[in-house]
Amino acid sequence: MKRLDGKVVIVTGAGGGLGKAYAKGAAREGACVVVNDVVLEMANQTVEEIKGEGGKAVACIGAVGTAETAEKLVSTAVKEFGKVDVLINNAGVVMPAMMVKMTEEQWDTVLNVHLKGAFLNSQAAVRNMIENNIKGRIINISSPAGIYGGIGQANYSAAKAGIIGLTKSNARELARYGICVNVLCPVARTGMTDSMPEKIREETYQRIAKKNTLQRMGEPEDVVPVIVFLASTESNYVTGQIIEIAGSLGFEAV
Numbered sequence: 001m002k003r004l005d006g007k008v009v010i011v012t013g014a015g016g017g018l019g020k021a022y023a024k025g026a027a028r029e030g031a032c033v034v035v036n037d038v039v040l041e042m043a044n045q046t047v048e049e050i051k052g053e054g055g056k057a058v059a060c061i062g063a064v065g066t067a068e069t070a071e072k073l074v075s076t077a078v079k080e081f082g083k084v085d086v087l088i089n090n091a092g093v094v095m096p097a098m099m100v101k102m103t104e105e106q107w108d109t110v111l112n113v114h115l116k117g118a119f120l121n122s123q124a125a126v127r128n129m130i131e132n133n134i135k136g137r138i139i140n141i142s143s144p145a146g147i148y149g150g151i152g153q154a155n156y157s158a159a160k161a162g163i164i165g166l167t168k169s170n171a172r173e174l175a176r177y178g179i180c181v182n183v184l185c186p187v188a189r190t191g192m193t194d195s196m197p198e199k200i201r202e203e204t205y206q207r208i209a210k211k212n213t214l215q216r217m218g219e220p221e222d223v224v225p226v227i228v229f230l231a232s233t234e235s236n237y238v239t240g241q242i243i244e245i246a247g248s249l250g251f252e253a254v
């Protein structure tokens with residue numbers, strides 16, 4: 001018996017980086033996975049890799065941040081696999097700029113994908129869970145930037161801090177249905193971290209290697225076991241928690 005046998009898990013932004021690792025990790029533990037991404041080829045690639053390992057997955061293409069995509073995520077899960085047990089709100093973009101130079105578009109885009117997307121997806125998934133009496137799980141992905149802030153990250157830090165507030169409110173509201181809602185703050189080498197300008201990227205990685213309590217940069221695989229735990233029935237007494245997976249007691253490397 002695997003830890004997610006019989007579970008249907010939606011992962012947004014699962015075409016690359018951490019989301020892909022979550023989708024593959026969930027499938028390896030027996031889950032049927034809805035693989036969302038805004039980039040068709042990336043989502044399809046993740047699905048192919050899962051199927052290649054003998055797992056079950058379907059792609060669901062769409063830009064997170066609209067009610068239409070939120071409904072599509074849920075209807076795809078129900079149509080393909082019969083229900084929704086777990087939603088992982090992972091999709092995200094960064095548009096860094098110093099606050100004095102940040103455009104309204106940079107602000108709106110980042111807030112829309114991360115925060116509004118997490119709200120709309122949760123609403124659609126939870127409505128279905130309640131209707132079908134499913135004691136589901138929502139795992140929201142925030143960031144150390146949402147706790148400690150970050151230079152050039154006013155939009156991103158605000159969105160990620162908002163996700164923490166959303167998680168805590170939803171955990172309280174949904175407890176009566178047995179639905180647990182938690183938030184993860186990972187740090188791992190991905191396309192997102194690699195997209196930093198080379199000088200800043202190297203400085204950041206070196207700072208993390210030197211100052212982090214565990215003195216190394218994280219990898220997506222470091223985060224997967226916590227995702228599996230939170231998605232499973234083993235986590236039924238854990239809700240409203242912020243879990244930092246950053247190799248650190250307080251992200252000294254910010």
Ligand SMILES: NC(=O)c1ccc[n+]([C@@H]2O[C@H](COP(=O)([O-])OP(=O)(O)OC[C@H]3O[C@@H](n4cnc5c(N)ncnc54)[C@H](O)[C@@H]3O)[C@@H](O)[C@H]2O)c1
Nearest residue numbers: 013016017018038063064090091092143187188190191192
């Ligand atoms: N990598 C880190 O160290 C780190 C740290 C803290 C938080 N996070 C968070 O983890 C999540 C995943 O980050 P990552 O590092 O894997 O990034 P990534 O850029 O490697 O992957 C993000 C994925 O999301 C997809 N995506 C972007 N906008 C989308 C949208 N509107 N709808 C659907 N898919 C969309 C991209 O196509 C991509 O496949 C993000 O929410 C990010 O903020 C990452």
